[in-house]
Amino acid sequence: MRKTGKRLMAAALAAVMAASVTACGSSGGTAGQTTETTKAAGETATTAGEKKQESGSEEEPITLSIAWWGGQERNEYTQKLLELYTSEHPNITFQTSPSGWDGYFDKLATQAAAGAMPDIVQMDYLYITTYANNGSVADLKPYIDNGTIDVTNIDPVLYGSGEINGKLAGMVLSSSLLAFTYNPEVLASAGVEEPNADWTWDDFIADCTQIAEKTDAYGMETNLSDNINVLNYYVRQRGEQLFSDDNKSLGYKDDAVFVDFVNMIASLVEKGAMPNPDQYAAIMAMGKESFPVVTGGAGFRNDWSNYATIVEGSNDTLKLVTPPMTADKTKALWVKPGMFFSIAETSADAKKQAAAEFINWFINSEEANDIILAERGTPVSSAVRSYLADSGKLTKKQIEMFDFVDDAVSVCADAPAPDPAGVSEISETYQTEIYNVLYGNKTPEKAAADFRTMVNEILERNN
Template identity: 35%
Template sequence: MWRWALKFAVICLLSILGGCAGRTESGLHQTGAEQVNLRIAWWGNEYRNNATIQVIQRYEEQNPHVNIEYDYSAFNEYWKKLAPSAAGNVLPDIIQMDLSYLSEYGTLGLLEDLSPYVDNGWIDTGSISDDKLAGGKLGEQLYGVTLGLNALFSMYDPEVLKAYGLQPPDASWTWDDLETMGQKLKGTGIYLGTYLTPEQFFAYSLRQQGVSLFTKDGSSLGYQDDGLFVEYFGRMQRLMQDKLLFEPDIWTQDINDPDEDPFYKGQALFGWGYSNQFISTVQRYGKPLAIAPMPGPHNERGLFLKPSMFFSVAKNSKHKEEAARFINFFVNDLEANKLLKGERGVPVSSAIKEQLMPFVEPELAQVFDYVEWVEQHSSPMDPPGPIGTAEVTSVLREIYDLIMFNKMTPQKAAEEFRLRANGILSQNLQ
């Protein structure tokens, strides 16, 4: 425990706290009930931020005794800002939580077990299957309620591919097919794509080979053959050397301005990420886009359904019941989900998904169809990342940049990553 307290304290000292977007509302009329002030924090883009604010306002209208202060930021900045609050035990009442941080925050005693709130009906899970709830569990404790389901995917503009004489990918396409496409683009100034987050897509490529990034007990890396690392990152390095992936500096910051991303200019064939990002991407792109699976082979092993994110309740919250009631509203209210439009993933409630179908726009229908396809062509998700996942991710991103800038060979990088990652994870045995 002491080393994680120390870790949070160090992060607290190093965090840059600027650039936040926040709001405090006051002046709501009392209705006889005791006035409750809640704080909520999430990461997201402009689309998510605006939709979430509308849902908050709807909840306040229906619950005049509740005043909700909110704070949002981009993904990387979000965790920097959250760390000092964790160190000081003053987290917001409701926290948007990512799978990669759930173990860390949960095992540090920072999150409330929501099982009792499910048992007494404050969070209605009657139309949420056990396997979808399980994504937010550590052992028997429910530390997060899944807000939606998504899957890794590729997206593209069919007109851009057509302009360069390329056929759209189908469900059988492979990493080799992707690289072959790139050979036709060499010298044109057009990229294959931009953003392949190393920890997400390396983990996907490992799953394709039947192994995982971490062992089940979280004490070391889950693969023994460093050739798997060399194969994946060697391919990424080749694509970078051929100027088929956009410069690495775009990966070190959050991309919030379409003007800075060649995908939005029609200068990159593919965008990659999780399917819940499709709605906001189409909105920003301004033209229809299409969805394809991630490259194979064996993408039925690599793909999985993932909780897009969770809402958790802070252990330090003084209003846990009201926080639970807001989460229930967020997940189970039809009008709220009309506003959210599946941007956090396909609704986890089967009832809400069914009720939402008559109102689904074409882009969201594509996401629903794709997630349904993945459900039939995928494997179970790996367990939540162990304590130390965030540190391992930071190391991998650092090494990735060195590979892409030709400062380190994939072979040397594989050795370096194994040494440093296992050094971090080995502490889980203590």
Template identity: 55%
Template sequence: MMRKTLKRLAALGLTVAMAFSVVGCSSGNKETTAAGSTEAAGTESTGGEPVTIKITWWGGQGRHDYTQKLLDLYTESHPNIKFEAIPSGWDGYFDKLATQAASGSMPDLVQMDYLYITTYAKNNSLADLQQFIDDGTIDISKIDENLLNTGKISDKMNGLVLTSSYLSMGYNPEVMAEAGVSEPDSSWTWEDFISISKTIKEKTGKYGLSNGPVDDTNFFNYWVRQHGESLFSEDKKSLGYSDDKIYSDFIQMWVDQMKAGVVPNPDEYAAIQALGQEAGPVVTGDGTMLVEWNNYASKVSSVNDKIKMVTPPLQSDSDSKGLWMKPGMFFSVAETSKVKKEAAEFIDWFVNSEEANDIIMAERGTPVSSDIRDHMVNSGKLTEQQNAMFENVENALAFCGETPDPDPVGMSEVNEAFKNSAYSAFYGQITPEEAAAKFRKDADAILSRSN
């Protein structure tokens, strides 16, 4: 499926350009929306005329359910606005989106990730939302400027940031208690993580880390930053670190733990993935820890309200700050959309409305509006996990360096190259050192031709 995604993304620029030329030729005419209304293509508001907004997002069933409630609530106060909801899991989401973008049929409103926003922006698939900020449709006055600008690609606001997040470790405290190990705090090291994992395996037979450490490059990026280096060069045309030992040491650590049965091997992990997030080992108590974003405990609280979060392990011999505050996700509007203004109005409501956020309950991450964060904290409605998420943000800042630039064009290919090289080492087909050289060769080739 990933290879199909890459082919579609590679073809995106040409096909989308062709689609835009068709739209451009008819932009002076009236266009019919999915609801049958007519309006000029682009940014005109339809007033009280019926409008349908196609919206897509990824997530679990809990997110799907409450997002549908949000859409229904918005329609109650905006009777002319209807939604065509296209929910999805993470797997396959960007594969489908690439196909839609290439054919000019991308939904009007798209939940977008930091990994992919540059690719879609540079292929002209995403509208510039700055016009709606300038005219007051979207109020950004309560959003931190640095966080807001993470959605700006080549001076165009191609995504409105919805939440902030940072890389975390989720863990099941009951499994740790069963193994007789102390719960970690923000001072724990990689040595502590390995020791805890081995003890848990010995005492309970359960996994220490129960998800994949190389699903994408985020966890490795944390490791690279801990070594005082950057994952990518400043011009995004190559990897940014020069010493391949950084990569090989990272992979060797996981090879050793897989051999010890502390971490699932790729085949075991594939079976775990099939369970879905809310039925995963950490939630059910069949595993102990996993790499996630800091809203994980909140996301799964409806099925297990005991999960806790901690910042990832530290390098014992380094003071470099590996963490960064990441935009949790964005809402982007398709350049091909004929209801851009209506979509922008919904984004504003999603970000700044108390009634909307009383339903969202920070499930997508820490809200970007300072007013909404204050409202949530003072509302008394937050669960223990949600309160902890808000409080932990302040603690995590001590371990955060600068937020890196959005990932470069070709990021999905780089992620695949990273995973493929790592899996070759995990299966014993090549050494970690050979995997490091392979990843560098493949990643540099991808980056140099894409940026």
């Protein structure tokens, strides 16, 4: 049973959830907002990493529509970024559609179906295959071939992560890794030693259990149900892959791997070391800056490697560690594209060219990255990373994020193929089946079998 303090915390969280409308993938996004940057006169400037480009002609006015998800901070600096670009390219203005994560891809799917997708869209690895396969996004290879997008300082494996069926469906903007963020003060209060890259799942279970027993905090504030990449990692540690090569079925053969994974979760929830589904829904309603790992109500959180940077303003003591390993130390982690910019296939040729020029500026120019400051993840350009590291402009957490990514390479393997079409539906099924076990509606064995049946049907239907 959970201690009284935890029950009170859960009740308080539930009250917050009832009053909150915060999207779980963002903190303060402004869904549906549309603005246009003001044109500014001025000469076209060139900076390091930027070549002078022409969009048709210098006088041709072009308005590019652009959509992204994120919190208020991202919205504000992206607007500044676009205004700077317009000041240097007076014929280019932007029509913007910032949004929170929740609902972003629902809206984008509607726009794509109507042939009205924005010229530039921030794209996630979960969905890029779907938009490539349905012909919604343009091939960016021609813009690399003609020199518009400079990939000289980008690892080919990383920018090639956006290639789907021979088409470069998106230009990668940043990289990230699965990471466990932890609160060192919570660990210290429970007498738990801070983990390193060699820790195992047994260590993780013992640490979470000890935190729950010795403090009034959760060991792990998530129940590993809202990021299917964690299951992918768990499967890869056993020498298999989550999806088959042809994306028609699950790639692992024995349901025991899913059963073991869910049993671990259920055991920790039963001990009060992880939140149950209702408690976790209340946590997610609070927003990233108020999650228990930030406020001292949890020891660990699984997220991406930029999480500690995002919440640095609320707690600058959080640290990162790679996810737990198996006892045999199998390398299964991978460097994941943080996000992409894709260009709509329906955009006019002049707009596609102008969009490609902007993307090149975004990823390669020092002045753009002086504004971005790695908020979207670790920059893909090695030249930009070096510039920022030496600039003195990064915060402590941003520097730690760069170091974490560099150090984690030692435990990384080759990246899996881009997620297949239908993965968003698969992710929902993944959480549903875990919750069925946690609510007592199914045994882990039944949930594993049903997950296989439903996922295979989804994959067959979409691929």
